[in-house]
Amino acid sequence: xxxxxxxxxxxxxxxxxxxxxxxxxxxxxxxxxxxxxxxxxxxxxxxxxxxxxxxxxxxxxxxxxxxxxxxxxxxxxxxxxxxxxxxxxxxxxxxxxxxxxxxxxxxxxxxxxxxxxxxxxxxxxxxxxxxxxxxxxxxxxxxxxxxxxxxxxxxxxxxxxxxxxxxxxxxxxxxxxxxxxxxxxxxxxxxxxxxxxxxxxxxxxxxxxxxxxxxxxxxxxxxxxxxxxxxxxxxxxxxxxxxxxxxx
Amino acid sequence: xxxxxxxxxxxxxxxxxxxxxxxxxxxxxxxxxxxxxxxxxxxxxxxxxxxxxxxxxxxxxxxxxxxxxxxxxxxxxxxxxxxxxxxxxxxxxxxxxxxxxxxxxxxxxxxxxxxxxxxxxxxxxxxxxxxxxxxxxxxxxxxxxxxxxxxxxxxxxxxxxxxxxxxxxxxxxxxxxxxxxxxxxxxxxxxxxxxxxxxxxxxxxxxxxxxxxxxxxxxxxxxxxxxxxxxxxxxxxxxxxxxxxxxxxxxxxxxxxxxxxxxxxxxxxxxxxxxxxxxxxxxxxxxxxxxxxxxxxxxxxxxxxxxxxxxxxxxxxxxxxxxxxxxxxxxxxxxxxxxxxxxxxxxxxxxxxxxxxxxxxxxxxxxxxxxxxxxxxxxxxxxxxxxxxxxxxxxxxxxxxxxxxxxxxxxxxxxxxxxxxxxxxxxxxxxxxxxxxxxxxxxxxxxxxxxxxxxxxxxxxxxxxxxxxxxxxxxxxxxxxxxxxxxxx
Numbered sequence: 001x002x003x004x005x006x007x008x009x010x011x012x013x014x015x016x017x018x019x020x021x022x023x024x025x026x027x028x029x030x031x032x033x034x035x036x037x038x039x040x041x042x043x044x045x046x047x048x049x050x051x052x053x054x055x056x057x058x059x060x061x062x063x064x065x066x067x068x069x070x071x072x073x074x075x076x077x078x079x080x081x082x083x084x085x086x087x088x089x090x091x092x093x094x095x096x097x098x099x100x101x102x103x104x105x106x107x108x109x110x111x112x113x114x115x116x117x118x119x120x121x122x123x124x125x126x127x128x129x130x131x132x133x134x135x136x137x138x139x140x141x142x143x144x145x146x147x148x149x150x151x152x153x154x155x156x157x158x159x160x161x162x163x164x165x166x167x168x169x170x171x172x173x174x175x176x177x178x179x180x181x182x183x184x185x186x187x188x189x190x191x192x193x194x195x196x197x198x199x200x201x202x203x204x205x206x207x208x209x210x211x212x213x214x215x216x217x218x219x220x221x222x223x224x225x226x227x228x229x230x231x232x233x234x235x236x237x238x239x240x241x242x243x244x245x246x247x248x
Numbered sequence: 249x250x251x252x253x254x255x256x257x258x259x260x261x262x263x264x265x266x267x268x269x270x271x272x273x274x275x276x277x278x279x280x281x282x283x284x285x286x287x288x289x290x291x292x293x294x295x296x297x298x299x300x301x302x303x304x305x306x307x308x309x310x311x312x313x314x315x316x317x318x319x320x321x322x323x324x325x326x327x328x329x330x331x332x333x334x335x336x337x338x339x340x341x342x343x344x345x346x347x348x349x350x351x352x353x354x355x356x357x358x359x360x361x362x363x364x365x366x367x368x369x370x371x372x373x374x375x376x377x378x379x380x381x382x383x384x385x386x387x388x389x390x391x392x393x394x395x396x397x398x399x400x401x402x403x404x405x406x407x408x409x410x411x412x413x414x415x416x417x418x419x420x421x422x423x424x425x426x427x428x429x430x431x432x433x434x435x436x437x438x439x440x441x442x443x444x445x446x447x448x449x450x451x452x453x454x455x456x457x458x459x460x461x462x463x464x465x466x467x468x469x470x471x472x473x474x475x476x477x478x479x480x481x482x483x484x485x486x487x488x489x490x491x492x493x494x495x496x497x498x499x500x501x502x503x504x505x506x507x508x509x510x511x512x513x514x515x516x517x518x519x520x521x522x523x524x525x526x527x528x529x530x531x532x533x534x535x536x537x538x539x540x541x542x543x544x545x546x547x548x549x550x551x552x553x554x555x556x557x558x559x560x561x562x563x564x565x566x567x568x569x570x571x572x573x574x575x576x577x578x579x580x581x582x583x584x585x586x587x588x589x590x591x592x593x594x595x596x597x598x599x600x601x602x603x604x605x606x607x608x609x610x611x612x613x614x615x616x617x618x619x620x621x622x623x624x625x626x627x628x629x630x631x632x633x634x635x636x637x638x639x640x641x642x643x644x645x646x647x648x649x650x651x652x653x654x655x656x657x658x659x660x661x662x663x664x665x666x667x668x669x670x671x672x673x674x675x676x677x678x679x680x681x682x683x684x685x686x687x688x689x690x691x692x693x694x695x696x697x698x699x700x701x702x703x704x705x706x707x708x709x710x711x712x713x714x715x716x717x718x719x720x721x722x723x724x725x726x727x728x729x730x731x732x733x734x735x736x737x
Contacts, residue, residue: 027516070520137394159391174418206439
């Protein structure tokens with residue numbers, strides 16, 4: 001009893017008071033591309049990118065592919081690319097995830113009035129990992145810990161797809177998980193939607209060229225939300241889902 | 249001497265024996281008490297394979313035995329006499345089609361290659377009898393966790409056997425590792441098992457550096473070891489939080505959980521990622537710790553040390569915790585030795601294997617105590633985590649005294665030496681991570697074999713469940729906390 005009280009006193013309050021403005025110190029998050037010209041003919045950033053996330057002329061970074069490894073920023077002779085500690089970078093469309101110079105942030109997630117009406121006050125999520133390395137899975141678990149405490153918004157993880165409104169997908173979608181993933185989706189009642197979480201789910205990430213993947217599920221069911229990162233910071237997910245549902 | 253073992257030899261000095269002679273050599277080494285670290289094959293041509301076994305003697309020295317065989321000839325199984333070979337022989341059979349005569353359990357490891365998508369074909373063991381029933385769980389589980397299929401074969405309430413079918417996470421890692429410049433594979437290696445980014449990255453970097461003839465400076469090694477120990481603390485805290493949660497002990501779940509946040513946020517301060525992504529690169533370390541960050545790191549470590557002691561005291565003295573963990577999911581020392589369990593799972597069953605104990609590099613300058621528990625149950629695996637957190641905290645405090653600052657450094661890595669075989673072994677938080685690389689005559693990568701400790705330890709979980717109840721499965725599973733993608737690759 002006394003030991004338990006001691007733990008309670010020591011624990012204090014651990015939750016992050018305002019999840020929408022918190023900035024994780026030291027985090028390598030959203031990249032910024034400076035508005036200055038590249039050295040002539042320079043292809044260093046795109047050459048070192050392990051996930052082909054960078055297109056040139058002018059420099060564009062596709063956050064669906066970016067794994068935030070910092071190789072491009074280190075390779076750029078002009079110091080044009082910098083990764084900031086900003087976590088807010090989810091998008092409701094794949095196009096919205098492309099970072100260019102002059103447009104510092106991805107297109108903000110617009111509130112879906114249909115989803116707001118249905119799930120704005122209560123959202124139950126089922127997670128499926130289809131080749132996720134446990135990075136995304138740990139960050140999704142962290143959403144429910146005492147620090148992030150996502151439940152404060154009525155958003156909760158559920159054990160069965162039968163109870164779920166949304167499917168949060170991580171991993172590059174392996175062939176060996178294709179059938180199980182479809183089964184889980186089929187078990188979810190309408191209305192329902194998909195959230196794509198992490199570079200692997202968004203684009204295949206480091207595994208995009210592997211023949212062991214089957215990403216056809218994403219052609220059949222377009223995600224309502226794309227959450228970039230490798231793995232995404234919990235705050236990236238929180239900002240994106242709250243914006244989508246119009247939660248204030 | 250580097251902090252983790254990287255044993256590099258010219259291929260020309262490693263004779264390719266006949267498979268029969270090779271098996272006899274491996275047998276005699278095992279009979280003399282050496283430990284099988286890995287055993288694998290690679291395709292040589294359409295009908296042939298090159299086999300490699302790596303053994304470790306008591307003092308930590310590694311030695312390599314190689315052979316050439318045809319797929320048709322193969323070899324007579326080692327598994328019947330040395331069950332530790334079971335997963336390796338199954339893997340060689342699945343990857344290459346090499347015949348393994350008389351193997352008692354020749355089932356797919358991960359359904360790769362021509363087995364892709366054939367998950368439904370898994371030949372589960374069948375129990376027969378009036379009181380027998382089976383319970384299938386997975387591949388998708390109730391929590392936020394990677395997928396795998398579990399089949400419980402029960403006699404009444406008692407689990408007689410648990411069979412584990414994996415492979416759902418197979419992403420084709422080993423094939424991808426052969427594409428591109430072998431010196432730029434770190435981002436891919438960091439996702440082999442995303443909760444062990446530092447462990448795998450270090451095994452990779454050490455192997456590449458050995459091939460390039462590079463010996464990293466002391467501060468680079470120290471920075472890497474700081475990353476590895478922070479990763480260990482974070483994942484042990486995550487495991488304890490999960491264990492507490494699985495027995496409904498809320499204070500443990502929330503306290504260990506938020507302390508993990510402090511640990512991973514410390515890693516983030518140093519390298520930008522809560523998972524140590526981008527910390528290690530061949531030839532260097534990109535972690536940056538100036539005086540300000542060092543102060544934060546020290547404060548975080550001392551906070552974890554202080555608060556973990558308070559929750560440990562509450563957790564370990566609670567009757568409910570003792571009752572649920574003690575005597576549940578026991579793997580005996582004999583079983584652990586026979587199965588070749590490694591890392592934390594082995595040490596909790598009284599088998600003191602720890603690559604850090606050989607005292608090289610950073611672990612020589614600041615020795616790391618090896619923690620061992622004898623009882624082999626869930627209690628031992630929880631207690632061992634607690635002890636290892638304490639040891640790692642002490643080690644880190646000493647390391648930060650010695651290195652009050654780190655600057656990002658990366659030495660240029662030259663071409664890889666041609667015709668070499670290298671094996672590197674890193675003691676990650678789960679256990680030993682083994683990477684084996686071979687270069688061809690031009691210095692290009694010919695083969696890359698990855699081994700996560702989970703490959704060997706999954707069978708330990710299967711044994712732990714015997715004579716327990718299905719309701720004990722969550723805590724047994726969490727007490728091992730094995731990687732699905734590390735196994736499935």
